[in-house]
Amino acid sequence: MASTLGTSCSSLSSSTAILASRSLSSPFSKLPPLSSLSLTSGKSLYGGIKIQGGSKKSSRSSRFHVAVSSVATTEINTSEQAQKLSAKDSQRPVYPFAAIVGQDEMKLCLLLNVIDPKIGGVMIMGDRGTGKSTTVRSLVDLLPEIKVVMGDPYNSDPEDPEAMGVEVRESVMKGEKPSIMLTKINMVDLPLGATEDRVCGTIDIEKALTEGVKAFEPGLLAKANRGILYVDEVNLLDDHLVDVLLDSAASGWNTVEREGISISHPARFILIGSGNPEEGELRPQLLDRFGMHAQVGTVRDAELRVKIVEERARFDQNPKDFRETYKSEQDKLQSQIDTARSNLSAVQIDRELKVKISKVCSELNVDGLRGDIVTNRAAKALAALKGRDTVGVEDIATVIPNCLRHRLRKDPLESIDSGLLVIEKFYEVFS
Numbered sequence: 001m002a003s004t005l006g007t008s009c010s011s012l013s014s015s016t017a018i019l020a021s022r023s024l025s026s027p028f029s030k031l032p033p034l035s036s037l038s039l040t041s042g043k044s045l046y047g048g049i050k051i052q053g054g055s056k057k058s059s060r061s062s063r064f065h066v067a068v069s070s071v072a073t074t075e076i077n078t079s080e081q082a083q084k085l086s087a088k089d090s091q092r093p094v095y096p097f098a099a100i101v102g103q104d105e106m107k108l109c110l111l112l113n114v115i116d117p118k119i120g121g122v123m124i125m126g127d128r129g130t131g132k133s134t135t136v137r138s139l140v141d142l143l144p145e146i147k148v149v150m151g152d153p154y155n156s157d158p159e160d161p162e163a164m165g166v167e168v169r170e171s172v173m174k175g176e177k178p179s180i181m182l183t184k185i186n187m188v189d190l191p192l193g194a195t196e197d198r199v200c201g202t203i204d205i206e207k208a209l210t211e212g213v214k215a216f217e218p219g220l221l222a223k224a225n226r227g228i229l230y231v232d233e234v235n236l237l238d239d240h241l242v243d244v245l246l247d248s249a250a251s252g253w254n255t256v257e258r259e260g261i262s263i264s265h266p267a268r269f270i271l272i273g274s275g276n277p278e279e280g281e282l283r284p285q286l287l288d289r290f291g292m293h294a295q296v297g298t299v300r301d302a303e304l305r306v307k308i309v310e311e312r313a314r315f316d317q318n319p320k321d322f323r324e325t326y327k328s329e330q331d332k333l334q335s336q337i338d339t340a341r342s343n344l345s346a347v348q349i350d351r352e353l354k355v356k357i358s359k360v361c362s363e364l365n366v367d368g369l370r371g372d373i374v375t376n377r378a379a380k381a382l383a384a385l386k387g388r389d390t391v392g393v394e395d396i397a398t399v400i401p402n403c404l405r406h407r408l409r410k411d412p413l414e415s416i417d418s419g420l421l422v423i424e425k426f427y428e429v430f431s
Contacts, residue, residue: 093319097138098329101308103131106294108382109402110139111333113270114185115340116381119291119374121271123234123282123406126296131308132274133232141330142337143185146226150179153218154265155186155226163226165265186227188220188269192236199244201256201263216263221254224269234273235282242286245271249289288367291374292399293406295419340384347380349391357396360429364422366407375403393430400426 100107109122124132149156149168157163158180161172168178190199201219208214220229221244231237231245248254254267271289275282287293299305315322354376361371378399383391401419408418 093315093323094140095134095138095312095315096323096326096330097135097141098326098333099311099315099322100131100135100138101304101311102299103135103296105402106132106135106296108398109292109294110136110272111142111337111385112378112381112399113272113291114139114142114144114337115384116344116377117270119270119377119381120370121273121290122292122294122402123287123290124272124274124294124296125277126274126294127298128276130296130298132296136230136232136272136274137187139228140184140187142334143187143228144338144341145182145184147180148183148226150181152178154222155183156266157226163266163268166263186223188224188227188229190220190229190231190237190241192231192233192238194220194241196240196244199241200254201265202258203261214260216256216261218265219254221248221267221269222265225266227269229269229271231271231273233275233279234286235275235277235280239283242283246285246289287406288370290406291370292378292402294402295405336385339387340381343387343389344381344384346389347383347391348389349376349380353379353391353393353396356429357400360400360422360425361404363429364404364408364425366404367409368407371404371407375400378403396430397423397426 097107106122106124106126109124113119113122124136126132146155147158149158149164152165152168154165154168156165156168156178158168158178161169164172172178197219199220201222202217204215204217207217229245237245248267248269249271252266252268253264255264256262273282273290299308311322357375357379358372361369361375375396379391379395382395382399383389386395401422404422405419408421
């Protein structure tokens with residue numbers, strides 16, 4: 001395994017591949033339509049959620065250009081200050097998460113996955129033109145920093161042997177101490193037209209021709225390890241790529257066997273997909289791999305529609321100034337997310353509530369136990385986001401429709417939305 005880490009200068013060779021990360025933050029979404037449940041609001045609250053501690057400036061990570069040419073040697077040549085300046089100048093403007101009007105259910109699901117990646121991602125289905133991909137891509141501003149092994153193409157965790165690439169783990173077992181750096185969680189787009197070689201990785205042709213050695217060139221799954229893999233129009237994804245995603249999502253590892261190369265590397269990622277149900281259904285095996293499911297509808301209120309149009313026009317006219325107007329709100333949410341991530345392990349949920357969650361899943365005939373696990377995790381993440389250390393009934397009521405909606409068996413004669421069925425069963429069990 002080898003990688004070349006260099007500064008992002010104008011003289012950098014065109015063969016260099018970009019491993020990008022971005023920063024910033026954003027506001028949030030309201031909780032469910034539960035008349036009996038309420039949240040405090042006031043000066044110390046943001047978006048209905050209490051912020052622990054003062055707001056802090058969102059950290060900015062440097063942006064590196066990585067070219068993996070072999071699996072044998074590693075060369076590092078970096079200038080941190082130049083990288084930060086280059087990343088700031090070349091960053092493509094992203095619509096602020098805080099500026100997105102409505103779509104609270106989708107925004108909440110995304111935020112909970114940032115707080116606890118083990119929730120397992122989110123599937124967003126809804127009408128075309130409702131801001132699904134815009135919202136997902138705006139999430140990149142809120143992604144926190146993680147520790148990675150410097151120069152490693154798999155974003156290996158220096159503190160977890162199970163999340164290390166083979167070469168890094170072998171060097172650690174020999175007593176070598178890896179160089180560590182902080183970088184933003186990576187968001188990788190998986191295009192519909194991607195080839196299997198590009199997704200899984202393949203032999204490095206350039207290295208084979210110039211040096212006559214067999215070397216592995218990592219693909220998108222390697223780049224997405226410990227990050228986010230986003231698939232727009234996921235219901236149109238080719239079956240062979242769906243099979244690859246299923247295999248990696250199930251095992252957390254990607255194994256490549258081709259052209260005399262046999263290599264495995266960690267591939268644990270948050271899977272986020274979006275699509276329009278009118279364009280086709282998603283395979284049930286893949287649908288079950290998404291931890292949460294959000295439904296998005298078209299905004300019907302005329303005033304809100306006008307506001308969305310005006311905001312988008314402002315952004316297109318001057319993205320930099322538009323982003324500045326939402327900077328304070330972005331910073332507040334960034335601080336809130338950082339606090340929630342650090343306090344997540346301290347959040348507790350009563351056994352009685354766990355039993356009732358499992359009873360809801362059982363009475364809805366939910367297959368398997370993923371529904372139980374994801375609901376518990378999502379409720380804890382929401383409690384952490386509110387600044388509490390104990391899960392309440394209102395937390396479960398907020399997240400349980402999104403955790404179970406897509407796991408119910410489909411009845412072609414059923415006219416009621418599956419989310420409403422979950423809510424009805426919830427009130428029946430928890431009342």
